[in-house]
Amino acid sequence: MKFYSTRDTSKKLFPLDQAAFLGLAPDGGLFVPERIPKVDLERVKELAGRSYADMAGYLAGVIFDDVPADVIDEVVRKAYDFDIRFHKFDSRKSALELFHGPTFAFKDFGARFMGQMTGKLNTTDGLTILTATSGDTGSAVAGGFYNVPGVDVVILYPDGKVSPLQEAQMTTLGGNIHPLRVRGNFDDCQRLVKTMFSDTDLRGRKRITSANSINLLRWIPQSFYYFWAYAIWSQTHCGAPDVVVPSGNYGNITAGMLAARMGMPVRRFVAASNANDVVPEFLITGDYLPRASVRTVANAMDVGAPSNYERMMWLYGSIGALRREVVGFSASDQEILAAIREIEDKYGYISDPHSAIGYLAAKHYDIDGYWLSTASPAKFGEVIEAATGHWPEIPTALRLRMDSERVYKMMDASADDLKEYLLSL
Numbered sequence: 060m061k062f063y064s065t066r067d068t069s070k071k072l073f074p075l076d077q078a079a080f081l082g083l084a085p086d087g088g089l090f091v092p093e094r095i096p097k098v099d100l101e102r103v104k105e106l107a108g109r110s111y112a113d114m115a116g117y118l119a120g121v122i123f124d125d126v127p128a129d130v131i132d133e134v135v136r137k138a139y140d141f142d143i144r145f146h147k148f149d150s151r152k153s154a155l156e157l158f159h160g161p162t163f164a165f166k167d168f169g170a171r172f173m174g175q176m177t178g179k180l181n182t183t184d185g186l187t188i189l190t191a192t193s194g195d196t197g198s199a200v201a202g203g204f205y206n207v208p209g210v211d212v213v214i215l216y217p218d219g220k221v222s223p224l225q226e227a228q229m230t231t232l233g234g235n236i237h238p239l240r241v242r243g244n245f246d247d248c249q250r251l252v253k254t255m256f257s258d259t260d261l262r263g264r265k266r267i268t269s270a271n272s273i274n275l276l277r278w279i280p281q282s283f284y285y286f287w288a289y290a291i292w293s294q295t296h297c298g299a300p301d302v303v304v305p306s307g308n309y310g311n312i313t314a315g316m317l318a319a320r321m322g323m324p325v326r327r328f329v330a331a332s333n334a335n336d337v338v339p340e341f342l343i344t345g346d347y348l349p350r351a352s353v354r355t356v357a358n359a360m361d362v363g364a365p366s367n368y369e370r371m372m373w374l375y376g377s378i379g380a381l382r383r384e385v386v387g388f389s390a391s392d393q394e395i396l397a398a399i400r401e402i403e404d405k406y407g408y409i410s411d412p413h414s415a416i417g418y419l420a421a422k423h424y425d426i427d428g429y430w431l432s433t434a435s436p437a438k439f440g441e442v443i444e445a446a447t448g449h450w451p452e453i454p455t456a457l458r459l460r461m462d463s464e465r466v467y468k469m470m471d472a473s474a475d476d477l478k479e480y481l482l483s484l
C-alpha cells in the first residue's frame with residue numbers, strides 16, 4: 060500500500076516509510092491510502108473474541124500489506140498490551156472505554172502503534188522525534204516511543220503551563236525520552252520546532268521527524284477499535300450501530316469513517332463537539348468556516364480548524380454524501396458539567412468531560428449504539444470536582460507516576476540552544 064496527499068490531483072505515491080517520516084505531505088495536504096481495502100468481517104468477529112492485538116494485527120496486515128506479517132505481529136503485541144471494553148448504560152447505549160492505556164486517553168491507540176512501527180521502519184540510523192506540546196500530545200508520544208530502539212524523543216513544553224499530571228507523564232520515563240521545559244509559552248515551543256525543521260544545516264546532520272496527530276501511523280490504527288466495537292456489539296444487537304465520537308481535530312472520527320469504507324457497518328456517525336463547533340455547523344449550513352478556538356472544560360477538543368477536515372472530504376467527496384451518514388452535535392460548558400452530574404446521579408458512573416459530550420449526543424439522537432469514551436476522568440480532576448463536588452478516583456498507576464521524580468532540562472526559548480542540544484544527543 061502506498062499513500063498520496065489529499066491536495067495532489069496527480070496522486071504522486073509515497074511508500075509507507077517516506078509518508079510516515081514526512082508526517083505532513085510536502086504540499087501541506089494529509090496522506091491517505093492509494094485505495095481502500097475491504098475487510099473480512101467474519102474474520103474480524105472471530106479475532107475480536109480472542110484479543111484486541113490479534114484483531115489489530117489482521118487489520119494492520121490488510122492496510123499495510125507490504126509490511127511482513129511477523130513485523131506487524133510484534134508491533135501490535137507491544138503496542139496493545141492494555142484493555143479495551145464497553146461500559147453498558149442501558150440496552151441501547153454503551154460507552155466504548157478507550158482510556159485503559161498507559162496515558163489514560165484514547166491517543167494511546169494511535170501513538171503506541173506509531174512508536175512501535177516507526178522503530179521497525181527506521182532500519183538505517185538513529186531518528187529523533189521532535190515535538191512541541193501543550194500537554195496531552197507530549198504524554199501520548201512519550202509513552203508511545205518509550206524504549207523504542209534507535210529513536211530519541213525530544214519534547215518541548217512551556218514552563219508552568221502544563222498540568223502537574225501531564226508533566227509527570229512526560230518527565231518520569233527517562234531513557235530515550237528527553238523533556239525540555241522551555242521558558243516561554245506553547246507558541247514559543249512550536250516556533251522553535253518549526254525553526255529546527257527548516258534548518259537545512261541541522262537536517263543534513265541529523266534525522267529529525269515530527270510525531271504530530273495527522274501522521275498516518277497515528278491515524279490509521281485508530282480505525283481498528285471501530286471494528287472491535289462493532290464485532291462485540293453485533294454479538295447482542297442486529298443491524299448497524301450509531302457511533303458517537305467526541306471530536307476536536309477529527310482524527311478519531313475520520314478513522315471511523317475509514318473503517319466504514321473498509322466494510323464496518325454503521326447506521327450513522329455523530330460528530331460531537333464542544334463550543335468549537337465548526338464541523339456540526341458545516342453539516343447544517345454547508346459553509347466550512349475554520350476560526351480561532353475557544354477554551355472549554357473539554358480542552359483536548361478545543362480546535363477551531365480541524366486538520367482532518369481534508370481527510371473527511373476525501374472520504375466522502377461531497378457534503379451531500381457526508382450528510383447521508385454523519386450528523387453533528389455540540390455542547391456548552393454548562394451542559395457538559397450538568398451531564399457529568401447527571402451521569403453520576405443516574406448511573407453511578409464518573410465520566411470525563413469529553414466523553415460526557417458523547418453521552419449528551421447519544422441522548423439527543425436517542426441512539427442504538429455507543430459513544431467513544433476518550434479519556435479517564437482521573438485526567439480531569441478539576442472539572443469533575445467542579446461538576447460533582449468531589450475528586451475522581453486516581454488509578455494506582457497514575458498516582459505512582461505523580462509521585463515519581465520529574466527529570467527535565469530547563470531551556471530558554473532559543474533556537475541556537477535547541478540546535479546545540481539536538482546535535483549533542
Ligand SMILES: *Cc1c(COP(=O)(O)O)cnc(C)c1O
Pocket residue numbers: 164165166195305306307308309310311312359360413433434
Ligand atoms: C484528542 C482528544 C479528543 C479529540 O480527538 P480528535 O481525534 O482530535 O478529534 C477527544 N478527547 C480526548 C480526551 C482527547 O485527548
